[in-house]
Amino acid sequence: MKILVFGSTGQVATELRALAPVIALGRAEADLSRPESCGVAIRDSAPDLVINAAAYTAVDRAEEEEALATVINGEAPGAMARACAELGIPFCHVSTDYVFDGSGTTARAPSDPVAPCNAYGRSKLAGEVAVRAAGGQSAILRTSWVFSAHGNNFVKTMLRLSDTRDALTVVEDQIGGPTPAADIASALLTMGRAMVQGHAGGLYHFSGAPDVSWAEFAREIFARAGRATTVAGIPTTAYPTPAARPKNSRLDCDTLKSEFGIERADWRAGVSRVLKELEQT
Template identity: 65%
Template sequence: MTVLVFGSTGQVATELRRQAPEAVFLGRDRADLTDPAACAAAIRAANPTAVINAAAWTAVDRAETEEAAAQVVNGAAPGAMARACADLGVPLVQISTDYVFGGSGTAPRRPEDPVSPVNAYGRSKWAGEEAVRASGATHVILRTSWVFSAHGANFVKTMLRLGAERPALRIVADQIGGPTPADAIAAACLRLAAALREGARSGTHHFAGAPETSWAGFARETFRIAGMPTTVEDIPTEAFPTPARRPLNSRLDCSALAADFGITQPDWRAALAQVITELKGA
């Protein structure tokens, strides 16, 4: 199976490189998502057996002032990819986000639950989902959350940097979700691409780490594993204002993915220990 991956240096794309070095990876120099037609042309030129879109606009706060640009990258580009995949009969795995939901309540969100994004980033990712569904391509949309790894910009690396500079940090404790290791997302994407090639049905699925926690809990575990004395003070979301609103409830119900594909939720704490070990060895 020849897999074409959009993305080259992001967290998930980097892990895909590790796990599937034989795949073809398209960075911005070869396929810029600000040019959806070029993305579609790249698929037609490569004529792959499966496509994984691991590239996206991920600057959540900046999307508030540049929503039109985010809509092109996260909405129009996946739609163009999906239409090219439909024309070639090639399956597509599209990575999406918990941010398509409004973030109220405490129950884990199921794939079929109504969406109501509260920020521009979430709206752009929802537009991409809808474009993929409308394309007629065989696909899986994989919603995930709180991605972390030893590379790229992410919460774990930020905490380790700040924890080395300050004895105490104030961290939001009323946003609850599942930190998800990028290597587990990469493995899931490869497995889904293969399953689609073998006749699996299109659909939307959720994939996040377990158990659920808050950002404050995530930070405490990071410092504990790293052996750092940094303390964490719980604060509410309103005490840490950001340009883009964040959902309070980022819990994802991942049971359908386990039932349909045998892909179970990773324990983010074990993955976090591996990431910190890798960072210490860097």
């Protein structure tokens, strides 16, 4: 099966390349700030499956660059989906928990109302709308708190800070499911292969288990890394950022399990795998 992946160096794209023989397109081959190039790349490659693992992910900078974020996260996936629809190719697209407003304490289902609280979330929601409007065979996978041994993420930031600090303050009133990029990549491949076999696709959630706060996540990272750095929990108000963050990032992943047999990933095991991989680099 010929799989075309948009993205080559991002966390999920890197894991996709490690798991399967894919054609991974970087910015040189397909510049998402020029959405028309995405459709051209799909037509030129004639793949059996397309996965979009590329995105504008600078959440705070998006507050000043919302137009650019919307082109990359909104218009480009729409162009991909339209090309796939025209050619009859299944399309998988990665989205985010940031399409929700972050209120409440219960896990959000795919069918729950969306209301992004920042520019990044609005740009990703625009992508979802564009993909669905294309009318083809598509699957949108919302996920949260992605981490790996690659790129920039919370695990690597905590390890870097603990190199020089023996105590940290970390937000404790934002709750969600940390998700290993390797598990997201595996889920996308499972979904994509099922779609090639005729599954219609749809809108799904996937996040790691159990749900925790950022402070709890940090403590587990240090425990598994054997570091003595202590973590004091603080409220969101004590750590202001340009972009608002949702306090409730819990995702209901039941539909993904019932339709594809994909269980929520144990992010703690994922942390151990990432730490081992970092030791070997």
